Amino acid sequence: MQNFLDGLSRLIVKVSAAAGCFFLLLNIVDITAGVISRQVTGMSLVWTEELARFSMVGFVLIGAASAFAAGDNMSIGFAAGALPPRLRELCRLIAFLIEAVVLAVLVGYGIQNVMGGWTMRTMALQIPRAVPLMAVPIGMGMLLIVLVASYFGHGSGHPKEDGE
Secondary structure, three states: OHHHHHHHHHHHHHHHHHHHHHHHHHHHHHHHHHHHHHHHHOOOOOHHHHHHHHHHHHHHHHOHHHHHHOOOOOOOHHHHHOOOHHHHHHHHHHHHHHHHHHHHHHHHHHHHHHHHOOOOEOOOOOOEOHHHHOHHHHHHHHHHHHHHHHHOOOOOOOOOOOOO
16 A cells, blocks of 8 residues: 555656646746737737636646645744654644645535536636636645655655654
């Protein structure tokens, strides 16, 4: 089971990083196309703003697992590092449980939103609203798996606490 969790976490981190890079590149190309269109033709491409918004959401939510594995997450490590080892471990457990519950709730509500979004279309791109909404359950699900793997000391990018 440990090898499975470790391998899954590594795969998720790689997919998260690649997808995050893709969405960031898409965002840059899209915004550049919009600016050039306005400067050259004097008219805006209607779909560029919507695509920029959706690609930024994808970049942030899907890339979150990779960022977490790299240690780019918010934490108050200096306070935990000053605590005795048992209290530090208790704080680590409480933080893990809060993070896991919040992520699980986001995955659950994200799935509900996706299920309800197939009948509605976006304004400019005319794609089902469920497509950009998928970033929430996919990204938060990936982050939840990496969080669990990191808490139990498996997976790539196990964030180290101060004092460890």
